[in-house]
Amino acid sequence: MTVDVRVGCWLLMGISGEVGWGQAASAEGDSHILLCLFRLETVLSSYTRGAMMKAAILYEAHAPVAVKEVEIEEPGIGEVLLDVVGAGVCHSDYHYVTDHRTPRRMPWLLGHEGAGTVRAVGDGVRDFAVGDKIILSLDAMCGSCRNCTNGRPALCETHRMEPVSRYKQDGEPIYHVRPTFVEQTLALADACVKVPDDTPLAQACLISCGVITGIGAVVNRAQVETGASMAVFGCGGVGLNVIQGGVLAAAGKIIAVDTVDYKLELAEQMGATHFVNSAKEDPVQRIIEITGGGADYAFEVVGFPAIVRQAIDSVRMTGTAVVVGVQPTGQDVSVEGWHLLEDRTLMGAFHGAARPRVDFLWILDLYKQGKIKLDELISRYRPLDEINEAFADMKAGKVARSVLVFD
């Protein structure tokens, strides 16, 4: 495909007669070449216009997800079309099924954690080429807003994850942000992170959301100090990565809290040092006992206000409670005012305060060195058609993470 681009460009240059071979290095020549490439990208894009593919669509909450044929548009300005290779089944998607979070538009095309290869690029995309391996970031980063320039691109003020519709099903629009439960996805180039060619995408797709959300909450946002104690409420796909973050930060005690014993076993594999089944004992009491007065940090990775309250109640004076879990739409969080007055901090950690084009790459480096676990996080690979079974496994607490894989 790359060869085709070059040949086509030379052909166009020859036909136009405006650019000689020797002019390629001149400013004028460069602009002609760019124009040429733009035209070619448009031609290439047209190959994908109207392509049909399977996608997982939510039509209404509390109902099974439907896997249907959809039609995708061609990539527009600044967009990249990816062949999805792996898509992690994250709890945030299931939150839409249960209406814990209400999609802003329906029908909703699910998925947000994923990785793939570039199939085509739209006009103006210069940093990515066909065949590049990409981990899709949950967030797009414009690079020029206040938060992007201040090192906080996870909360880019330009790209605010507004729903769009680039797919149709039987001629009707379907809404989404950057869906991954679909064979091909259109993404802003600003949301793409190019990774080395030897990156195994069916595993590395987890870095897109679950891994960076967990590890980043510890090392980027809370900045847990060596030897500190930390509690982790909820040991699902993200919570296990909070535990990994604690290991990376060399936390002294990592206390795993969950209601499912299997999840606590997974937590031990990821490096937790103490275990509390909160269905059987009061986690706040136990954490205070284990730490001799309260943890330095407590991470809420479930997504319920009552557990945020447990997290802040289980940290010592001067301690920090970190909200990582996706909270229900429209609900308040309450804390005892006196607890805040004793120099406790309650902070949020959106997407691990990620700087995706930096963080994804060092996470891959540490994965290759055996210092970050990805394979162990994946309990099962499934085809897209089994998305409802993957959600059922998640609900039953049977898996750390399921990954949807595509041919």
Ligand SMILES: [Zn+2]
């Ligand atoms: Zn997620």
Ligand SMILES: [Zn+2]
């Ligand atoms: Zn920005």
